[in-house]
Every structure is written in structure tokens, then in C-alpha cells.
Amino acid sequence: MDFTKMHGLGNDFIIVAGEEALPADASEKALRLCSRFFGIGADGLVYILPSAKADYMMRIINSDGSEAEQCGNAIRCVAKYVYDHGMVPADRRELTIETIGAGAQKVQLHVESGKVSTVRVDMGEPILNGLQVPTTIDAEPVLNHPVEVDGREFRFTAVSMGNPHAVIYVDDAVNFDLAAWGPKLETHPLFPRKINVEFVTVKSRDYADMRVWERGAGPTLACGTGACATLVASVLNGYTDRNATVSLKGGNLFIEWNEKDNHVYMTGPAQEVFKGSTL
Numbered sequence: 001m002d003f004t005k006m007h008g009l010g011n012d013f014i015i016v017a018g019e020e021a022l023p024a025d026a027s028e029k030a031l032r033l034c035s036r037f038f039g040i041g042a043d044g045l046v047y048i049l050p051s052a053k054a055d056y057m058m059r060i061i062n063s064d065g066s067e068a069e070q071c072g073n074a075i076r077c078v079a080k081y082v083y084d085h086g087m088v089p090a091d092r093r094e095l096t097i098e099t100i101g102a103g104a105q106k107v108q109l110h111v112e113s114g115k116v117s118t119v120r121v122d123m124g125e126p127i128l129n130g131l132q133v134p135t136t137i138d139a140e141p142v143l144n145h146p147v148e149v150d151g152r153e154f155r156f157t158a159v160s161m162g163n164p165h166a167v168i169y170v171d172d173a174v175n176f177d178l179a180a181w182g183p184k185l186e187t188h189p190l191f192p193r194k195i196n197v198e199f200v201t202v203k204s205r206d207y208a209d210m211r212v213w214e215r216g217a218g219p220t221l222a223c224g225t226g227a228c229a230t231l232v233a234s235v236l237n238g239y240t241d242r243n244a245t246v247s248l249k250g251g252n253l254f255i256e257w258n259e260k261d262n263h264v265y266m267t268g269p270a271q272e273v274f275k276g277s278t279l
Contacts, residue, residue, distance in 0.1 A: 008073030010221030010250025062216030069101020070162035072224015102162030127160035165229035182213025221250030
């Protein structure tokens, strides 16, 4: 199997193109290939597949073998891959990529010297209904709701960007102990399909630090859908404006929540690291 290693702000993926459908052993492959000690090493295995409703479809298998509905960093990598590898005409600057959780999403390409440098993604409308995120809470929106683990109470705002997020505000997101609290919150009974957890410190009306524990992957350097969920939650809580930079461990994403169409837009880079083939 030929592959390309790519990342979006350090959130890294094994990209595979050329398959006609998701292989039956995709989960097993992800477990084996994403291992950072016994495999290639990645947060996820991404297949670029044909689509009947978009230019291409992406399917994302997390490093634990589970499938993710959507991934903001992966979609930027996929957009860069299909352009840089000549899978779309060189004069194209807009594409659509189908996901299983958020449908077909529009992406805009910024091209420099014949290669994509940054990608702006229309991430669609945020889902704020608690049962649809999903949580077990019948409210819309779910704002500042308590959740207790090991005797400590956190308060979260629930947002789905095609995949579920719990945004929690803390005093120091940069140094927060993800390993201690991330897995316990991910699997809390309030979240029937588990959840991505963002720990956030708002620095100003247009800037926030965020660290993430990703469902199915653990701590990652960046999470595009998490950055989008962070902005939405921060607007709902009155902490930021509708346009803000979200700073992740791997770098910054610029997020916009458009008041006219209610869509969230994410702009950030993607990078190809190396190519190879598996045994």
C-alpha cells in the first residue's frame, strides 16, 4: 500500500488514495500503521475515495481503529493532496470533500508556486441541540453544564461540528493535565458516543489558547473541528467575537462564525512530510 504522510499543525495522518471503497480491514490497518513505535505513526489513517456528491470523499480511521465522522485538519490535508497530486485541474481554487458526519464541505485553496499553502474550509453550521451533539441533556444550547469526574466538577458547552465536542474553560489550557482528565471526560456517561474535549483559556476577544483530548486518538497537537467548536462555545458564552485565532500546540487556526449564513469557516495550513509504501 502506497501512502503519503501529511499533517495539519502537527495533527498527522497517513493518506491513502486510489482505493474505490473503504477496505474491510481499515480498522486493523489503522491500529497497526498508526502506532508510533511499531508502524508509520499517525493520529489517523485517511482514505481518499470517489464520491457521487462531491469531488472526493474522505474516510478517517482513528489510531484506536474507530471511525471519525469528520476532521478539520484531515480535510485540509486531503484538499492539498488532491490538488498537489493533479487529481483536480490546476486552475481549480474551490473543491468539495464529502465526509460521513458533515456531508459535502466546500474548501477554498490558496496556491503558491503551484502548491497549496493554506485551505479555508466551510465547516457548516454548528449543532447545539444537546441530544443531537450527542449528550444525554435535552437542552439547546448546552451552556456551562456541570460534569463531575473523580470528585472534580468541570463545566462544559456542547457543540457538534459533525462530531461531538465538550468545551471546558480553564485557567491555563497550555499547561493543563490532559492525560489526567481527558480520557475520563471522553467516556463520561453524559456522552453516549464519547466526546472530544477542548480545554480553553480565552486571552482576548479575538484570541484563545486551546488544548485537546481527541476521542479515539488521545492528546493531539491540533484539532480543526475542536477549534471551530471552541469559537462557537466562546461566542455563546460571551467570551470572544465571531472571528478569532485559536492557538493550538501545533500552531494557529483562524476561525470565523458567520452571522449571515450561520456557517463556521476554518483557515489553516497543511503539509506533506514524506511518501512510502507498507510491507
